[in-house]
Amino acid sequence: MRASRLVTLLLLLQNRGRMTAEQLAGELEVSVRTVYRDVQALAAAGIPLYGDAGHAGGYRLVDGYRTRLTGLTADEAQAAFLAALPGAAAELGLGGALAAAQLKLRAALPAGLREQAGRIQERFLLDAPGWYGDADDTPHLAGVAAAVWARRAVVLRYRRWRAPEEVERRVEPYGLVLKAGRWYLVAAGSAGLRTYRVDQIIGLREQDEEFVVPDGFDLGAYWADYLDDFRARLHTGEALVRLTPEGARRLGVAPAAGGGRTEARVPIESVDHAHGEFLRLGTDVEVLEPAELRDRIAATVRALAARYTA
Template sequence: MRADRLLSLLLLLQNRGRMTAPELAAELEVSVRTVYRDIEALGASGVPVCAERGPAGGYRLMDGYRTRLTGLTDAEAGSLFLAGAPGAARELGLGAVLATAQLKLQAALPAELAERSRRIQDRFHLDAPAWFRDAEPVPHLASVARAVWEQHVLRVRYRRWNGQVYPGPDAREPGRRLCPLGIVLKGGIWYLVAVAAEEDEDEGEAAARTFGASRTYRIARFLAVETSGETFERPDGFDLAACWEESSQRLEAALHQGTARLRISPRAQRLLPMQFGAAGTRALESAGPPDHEGWVQVEMPVEAQAVAVSDLLRLATEAEVLGPPELRRAVGEAVAVLAERYAAVPSP
């Protein structure tokens, strides 16, 4: 562990030049006293570290010195796909590994390219989670990710969207057996794409070649995760990105059970993409011409009637449901209930 930290310290000085002890401590997530000890250790091993005193002082490497210890380990190389999402790397337990890999890459680059990479890092940042929503706790994410990397069958207990626990409320049950194929981060939410591990009649192990359809599990809903010790072979030709795209389209098609015809105000036209996402944007793209008040008519896919009523009421007085008749009637009934409720004087 200390050897990795010493290498990281060396690469920080090589890549960034002069740095103070508090700056190094912050980067390495150690105390300033630990930095002092590590600087002494580097010097004792023959690395020419120069200490400069004063307000503008700090530590730097002697001019012209460069280390060649920049080879990537397997874990560091594997973490590079998360280089644009440091928050996701931390949640997967790869934060420190990714930081070391990036330092090694910068140290191996020519000076001009290294400076360009630093400028890009300073000017672009990816923040994956959606607005106005706290990140979900995902205590089992690291275990799930490890099973994905190592192709180990998982035994899980899972809380469905309706609150039911699968395979049952008894925590002593072994749990459902899954072959985890990949992890997806969507809008700040972690998902597992997996297939059920079928039992081999002869050996009782996960069947390597008989996979059913993949399913998607929200990792925050895992109540218990256990690695069974069994391994599995991934299906030939499995494409995680294509699988996720197909699953997303199926979900959208299942959710959208009808089409609402709306008349919306200029303000609602600005709200539609924010409140209904891509469906609201597409509805505006095919909107009819505005009337004399600037209102337009749009058609937008909606979910089941109970959900659609709740969603459309978010537009308040900025929208009118024109059809279908049963949806217009349901919205009108909801508005009538609200009007009666708010007409009454609340008791003190």
């Protein structure tokens, strides 16, 4: 356990530069006293690190020192190769960089871990896009990514679903998210933080203006909150339905005792959306409420019956 913590402490200093004992303790979830002992242990092992006193002090490694990655555990090495998404890297113009990084990582690993990493790539493939539909056309992804990296404002020409269908906005791009094969831009504008589908960006002009992301902004936390809000807005109504045992199974509803029909209230996004979803269940569902949805499904069934009878 301590050996793993020492390696983590070393990599933190290597990647972040100067860090205080309090910052290291927070990252490692240990006491400041434990950090002092760990730093002494690293120094005794010949690691060239030193500490500065004072308000702006902290621990840091001697400039130019880099450690080889022999501290990786088997699970960590496997995760590093499993986590790579070559398709996403290629879209961002980083395909060659990813390949080079993996070669360097593989070369730095001990023989046993190198063999395990190779088996991971032979047996597992991460394919981010959804099963149906072609990949989104994102001609401006590289430009958006460059602006995110450089912290430069951009003017977007954006296509949306409501009028006016095309809008132009100046935004400050905070980060990019890849969700189920689709890229999203999180950016701040005059209306606050917004999320934009990158495939709906039809024009992009980078501005000669740098910006600073507010302290405390966390892209992962923002995205989690965005998804929670999206799900809350997704199901704004409910329907009362009567289900066969098969219908209950397909909707994830507990079936009635004895194998009879089950009445249940289920969330729906809208009447239009529920109309199509419930038709997929055929005779395994009967909509009782709302009346508008029941009437819509009944009219569709009558039209289908007339067509097939004719």
